[in-house]
Amino acid sequence: MFMELRQLRYFVRAAEMQNFTNAAARLYVTQSTLSQQIKQLEDTLNAPLFDRLGKRIRLTEAGSLFLEYARKTLRDAEEGAQLLQDLNGLRTGRLSVGATYGITAVLVKAIADFSRQYPAIKITVVYGSTNDLLQQLYDFNIDCMLSFFSGNGDDTLAVHPLFSANLSLIAHQSTDVARQKKITPAQLSDLPLVLPSRDFSVRDYFDQVTRMADVDIQPVIEVNDINAILQLANTGAWHTILMDTSLFSFPALKAVPLQSTHSRRKATMVHLNNIYQKKALQAFQHGLMRSAR
Amino acid sequence: MFMELRQLRYFVRAAEMQNFTNAAARLYVTQSTLSQQIKQLEDTLNAPLFDRLGKRIRLTEAGSLFLEYARKTLRDAEEGAQLLQDLNGLRTGRLSVGATYGITAVLVKAIADFSRQYPAIKITVVYGSTNDLLQQLYDFNIDCMLSFFSGNGDDTLAVHPLFSANLSLIAHQSTDVARQKKITPAQLSDLPLVLPSRDFSVRDYFDQVTRMADVDIQPVIEVNDINAILQLANTGAWHTILMDTSLFSFPALKAVPLQSTHSRRKATMVHLNNIYQKKALQAFQHGLMRSAR
DNA sequence: TTCCTAAATCGATGTTTTCGATTTATAAAA
DNA sequence: TTTTATAAATCGAAAACATCGATTTAGGAA
Known part of the structure; x- marks a missing residue:
């Protein structure tokens, strides 16, 4: 009825060996089995694959043509399996x-x-x-x-x-605050701040922390790119607020931990x-x- | 143990339908059968092909990768069979x-x-x-x-x-324009037009031609069925624009070639x-x- | 929660594959 | 020409397998 890979495996081996008995042995089935499966394949293809010349067999024209496709089919299936192995x-x-x-x-x-x-x-x-x-x-x-x-x-x-990270003031080492060991939310209100825009969760988080500390802090500048903010901070003219782990590749910038409940995330x-x-x-x-x- | 084409057929259909029950129906087997064959395939490949998200299924990474090979395998087998048919x-x-x-x-x-x-x-x-x-x-x-x-x-x-065809005005023989030998895009603007909707490439093409002729032509009616359009034109109340080869089985309709560069396709x-x-x-x-x- | 629906699982059933034995056929040897 | 050896086809029985219907499990919707 339908073609199956088993039949193709048998067919290819038989075509290669030009001999059903030997092919069957290599496939660990009996010659009877091989014979029947080949016949079934021929039936579904509605074309003879082998000429039976007495006790010899030989691929027909159809068989030769089909052999190529049978091999290709088996190879594709094998490649798919191999890919999953990989x-x-x-x-x-x-x-x-x-x-x-x-x-x-x-x-x-x-x-x-x-x-x-x-x-x-x-x-x-x-x-x-x-x-x-x-x-x-x-x-x-x-x-x-x-x-x-x-x-x-x-x-x-x-x-x-x-890992855990601390919400921190990021300041250039030349500034006074950079030398502090810590800083409170209230102390931030006098500083010139560049903050990440509200797209960034750290900004949400910062607003939350200041609200809880009951101070209102507005940035001078708002930027939606962290790297640009760090560049600005690196000039020394502004500070910013970020998780301390955001700070790298700017050796002149220092992180001063914000002193507050829940300032660790x-x-x-x-x-x-x-x-x-x-x-x-x-x-x-x-x-x-x-x-x- | 071994992969079989039956499993690939089931797998591909299931992947396409994203639903075992429907796929099984299309394959004329029960959902149980499909389920089991897919599982068997997964076992021989030693990789899950679908994520079972509750009652939904979704191809895994392995499944997506393998799908391509499964299709290729089936296609090769089909081509081989087709070769012999021919x-x-x-x-x-x-x-x-x-x-x-x-x-x-x-x-x-x-x-x-x-x-x-x-x-x-x-x-x-x-x-x-x-x-x-x-x-x-x-x-x-x-x-x-x-x-x-x-x-x-x-x-x-x-x-x-x-063959080549001409973009043409289609008009009932009782109308004046039907007697013209040709017509320019500019002349179309006064005519009551029924045009095929933008699903049809001829419409795209017509819009392109009018744009190049620098005239703006809006249809009175837009229809997404050519035969319906021809019926309308056949009443004599409207004209339309089609390739002249679209015109047959309406003896009372005449095609007047559109005079324009690139009006032949x-x-x-x-x-x-x-x-x-x-x-x-x-x-x-x-x-x-x-x-x- | 209850109901609905989809996939998994299970046991029974029917089909298909496989096997071993036998038959048929033919090429080579006597 | 007969005999012998060998290979493919065929046959019936046994094993393996796919399929089914019923049931279970579980997620999503009402």
Whole structure:
């Protein structure tokens, strides 16, 4: 009725050996079985594949033509299976990681390590707000999310803690405040501040902290790019507020921890529960945990 | 233990439908059977192909990767079988032809001839927009496409010219314009027009021509069915714009060629390159070329 | 919560594959 | 020409397998 790969396997071997009995032996079936399966294949194809010349057999024209396709079919199936083997061995695949800015330092290190260990895996990094990324996670656009997110109560998300970070004043070393060991929210109101715009969760978080400390702090400048903010801070003319872990590649900038309840946040790695977890994600998570320590 | 084509057939259908129950129905087996065969395939591949998200399913990374190979495998097997069918001398087989409406006259003649010569070949005609049909061509749903399409630059498509057609005003013989030998785009603006909706490539094409002639022409009525448009034109109350070859079976309607640069288009027959070409397709193409002359 | 629907699982059934034995056919040897 | 050896086809029985219908499990909707 329908063609099956078994029949193609048998046919190809028989064509190669030009002999049913030997082919059957190689296939660990009896000659009877081989004979019947070939016949069945011929029936479904409605064409003879072998000429039976007494006790010899020979491919017909149809058989010769079909042999090529039978081989190709088997090869494709084999390649597909091989590809999945490779996937299991992390010799191929894709990994898509979402992150918020505050995670960059750890992320860069983790990705560098991972890519060195598994050079065949293609990595995509998607920056966005925590909410953006959550959406993308649910849409299956990213495999995991790195952010300051502590979970939403249900069990659809797996949340793995990475490290803790402090909300901090970022100031150029030449300024007075840069030398302080800590600073209170109230003390911020006199300082010239450049803050990330409300797209960034750290800004939300900062507003929350100041509201709780009952002080009102308005930035002089608002920018929606963390790197630009750091550049501005690097001139010494402005300060900013970021998680201390956002601070790297600017040796002249110092982080002064904000003194307040809840000024420490936990960075986490989040992925969907209850779906198959890519091996690549597991490996990446493993490296990430090490990088975060 | 071993992969079988049956499993690939089930898998591909399930992946396409994203739903086991519906896929099973289409395959004329029960959902139970499908479920078990998919599981078996997953076992032999040692990789999950679907995420089971409650009552939904979704391809895993492995599944997406494997889908391509499964399709390729089935296609090769199918091509091999088709090869032998053709070898049987066009005494059996299927031919699926996609066409846009403007080709109908030639298509009908070609099919009539072909079917008389090879009565055993089952013919399917699929009408659709050029883009629809291109997609179906790439999906192997149709063997060739007849349309006003001149190629897309790459060598995956073989394009054979059939005939040229003129963009024309279609008017009832009782109207004044029907007696003109030709008409300019500017002259159209005073006429009551029913135009095919933008789904039709001829409309795109007409808009392009008027834009180049620097006149703005808006239809009174827009309809997404060519036959309905011709019925309307046949009342004498409206005119329309079509390729002159679309005009047949309405003896009272006349085509007045649009006088403009580029108002002639070439109709073509297009099929995929680099795959085995059915004998039936070759024969059909041959007849088509003769009909188009 | 209850209801609805989709996938997984289970045991029974029917089909298909396989096997071993036998038959048929033919090429080579006597 | 007969005999012998060997290879493919055929046959009936046995094993393996796919399929089914019924049931269970579980998510999503009302």
